[in-house]
Amino acid sequence: MAWKIKKDVLLAIMEFSKASYPNEFSGLLVGDDQLVSDIYILPATQNYTHSSVLRLDLAPMTTKIIGSVHSHPIPSGTPSSADLKFFSTKKINIISFFPFNLESFLAYDSFGKEVFLEISD
Ligand SMILES: [Zn+2]
Numbered sequence: 001m002a003w004k005i006k007k008d009v010l011l012a013i014m015e016f017s018k019a020s021y022p023n024e025f026s027g028l029l030v031g032d033d034q035l036v037s038d039i040y041i042l043p044a045t046q047n048y049t050h051s052s053v054l055r056l057d058l059a060p061m062t063t064k065i066i067g068s069v070h071s072h073p074i075p076s077g078t079p080s081s082a083d084l085k086f087f088s089t090k091k092i093n094i095i096s097f098f099p100f101n102l103e104s105f106l107a108y109d110s111f112g113k114e115v116f117l118e119i120s121d
Helices: 007-020 081-087
Strands: 003-006 026-032 035-041 065-072 092-097 105-108 117-120
Touching: 003 007, 007 026, 007 035, 007 065, 007 092, 007 105, 007 117, 035 065, 065 081, 081 092
Parallel strands: 003 035, 003 117, 065 092
Antiparallel strands: 026 035, 026 065, 092 105
């Protein structure tokens, strides 16, 4: 089964990415099985950079976290070595990148392998 993401979640990711630009934005992906159905923004990551640590302890216990998302202020969705290390604990990881339209993203599994992410309504 292919990974899917709800279109409004992807639109929200792009809006948060634009709002944070030129800084990075990061958040956690909420969902079930292979459907990303919501996003959780961590308040402590407003000025997230590659050197920062995402505060997973701040995430609510009741939500089902299946992945991560962060933005690149450059037109590249290639993960950094820090990104890859972080991806290893998540099933699905999205990188949005400049200019943040609906095609400006790539998704990776926990091994850093690119995953096709289908947009669903
Ligand atoms: Zn990155």
